[in-house]
Amino acid sequence: MSPGTIALIVVAVSVVAWALFMLNVTVRRERKAAIATAPAGTAAADRTEAESTSTPADVESTSGKEVTVEKVPEKQRKPLTSGQLAVSRRQFLNRAWTASFSAFLGFFGMATLSFLWPKLTGGFGTTITVGDHKELLKQIGPKANFKPLFVPEGRFWLTYYEGTGDAPVYLAVGAADAKMQALYRKCVHLGCSVPHCEKSSLFECPCHGSKYRLSGEYYGGPAPRGLDRFPISISGGKVVVDTGDTQIGPPRGTNTWDAFSEPQGDLCVPT
Ligand code: FES
Numbered sequence: 001m002s003p004g005t006i007a008l009i010v011v012a013v014s015v016v017a018w019a020l021f022m023l024n025v026t027v028r029r030e031r032k033a034a035i036a037t038a039p040a041g042t043a044a045a046d047r048t049e050a051e052s053t054s055t056p057a058d059v060e061s062t063s064g065k066e067v068t069v070e071k072v073p074e075k076q077r078k079p080l081t082s083g084q085l086a087v088s089r090r091q092f093l094n095r096a097w098t099a100s101f102s103a104f105l106g107f108f109g110m111a112t113l114s115f116l117w118p119k120l121t122g123g124f125g126t127t128i129t130v131g132d133h134k135e136l137l138k139q140i141g142p143k144a145n146f147k148p149l150f151v152p153e154g155r156f157w158l159t160y161y162e163g164t165g166d167a168p169v170y171l172a173v174g175a176a177d178a179k180m181q182a183l184y185r186k187c188v189h190l191g192c193s194v195p196h197c198e199k200s201s202l203f204e205c206p207c208h209g210s211k212y213r214l215s216g217e218y219y220g221g222p223a224p225r226g227l228d229r230f231p232i233s234i235s236g237g238k239v240v241v242d243t244g245d246t247q248i249g250p251p252r253g254t255n256t257w258d259a260f261s262e263p264q265g266d267l268c269v270p271t
Contacts, residue, residue: 011109019102026098030091128154130239137179146214146260148183148196154243156182156230157196157203163215163257167250173231182230182241183216188249189223197268201260203227204269211269214260218252220271226250 087095122128130136130151140149140160148159158180165176175181183203187194192207202219203212210221217226226249231242255261 008110008113011113012106015102015106015109019099019106022098022102023095026094030094123153124155125244127240127242127244129235130154130158130241133178133234133237133239136239140180146201147198148214150185150196151182151241154182154230154241155186156184156241156243158182158239158241159214159216161215161257162259166256167254169229169247169250170256172247173229174233175229178232178234178239180232180239181216182232182243183212184228184230184246186228187223188225188228189221194227195268199265200263200267201265202263202267204267206269209269209271211267211271213255213257215257217250217254217256219263225252226254 128151136149136158137160138144140147140158142160146160148157150157161175161179161181163170163175165171170176173181185193187205187207187210189205189208189210192205194203194205194210194212196202197204200211201214203214203216205211205221205223208222210223211219212223212227213219215226216229218224228246228249231245231247233240233242250256
């Protein structure tokens with residue numbers, strides 16, 4: 001059950017409970033008013049009188065505990081007349097108004113919640129199916145000169161990975177099994193988007209010059225660590241990336257893939 005459905009059920013139950021409460025209050029108020037205005041000698045008036053004249057004799061003691069027993073005089077047991085049982089026009093209007101106002105509030109509340117509730121049905125923050133695993137390996141692997149693929153929908157770079165996976169984060173993202181990684185393109189220094197430099201095979205941030213290896217590990221600049229990344233799983237031969245579960249990048253000094261530990265050519269952003 002989605003969070004939106006749960007919220008709607010909670011709101012609906014609350015509104016119904018509130019409506020029942022209000023109905024109860026209204027009915028009690030009307031009963032009191034009817035009793036107060038009932039002519040002497042009617043059942044309602046007799047009941048009022050009996051309540052006001054109850055004596056200490058009504059209180060009995062049972063095993064040390066005081067229990068109040070209401071003794072209803074015989075004359076109060078007269079059935080109410082049809083006129084007393086009937087609902088007056090004012091009562092009917094009051095109840096109808098309360099019910100319709102409650103229904104309006106309920107529908108309005110549900111519609112507002114439904115409108116405001118985030119609908120994460122795709123894009124960044126959700127699970128994204130990128131494509132066929134084998135095809136993607138060809139696209140970003142040795143045959144494609146290790147050129148990473150940018151997935152705009154998930155804001156990540158899909159990169160080939162053949163390192164040792166010796167840092168804890170590699171286990172968390174499933175890099176060794178999938179032979180690839182989904183690197184969040186957001187620079188961990190101050191958040192700029194980090195492009196890939198084909199010449200150096202590094203990710204080089206244009207803002208303050210932070211540099212990251214193809215594996216997303218820290219190479220240079222002011223960044224405090226390697227690029228953050230998302231878990232990858234293979235489902236039915238498809239690569240699935242969970243962009244709602246960001247994993248913190250490996251610390252400075254991590255180097256799990258010797259082949260790309262140094263730039264492969266000139267830098268795009270000189271230091
Ligand atoms: S934001 Fe990338 S280096 Fe500062």
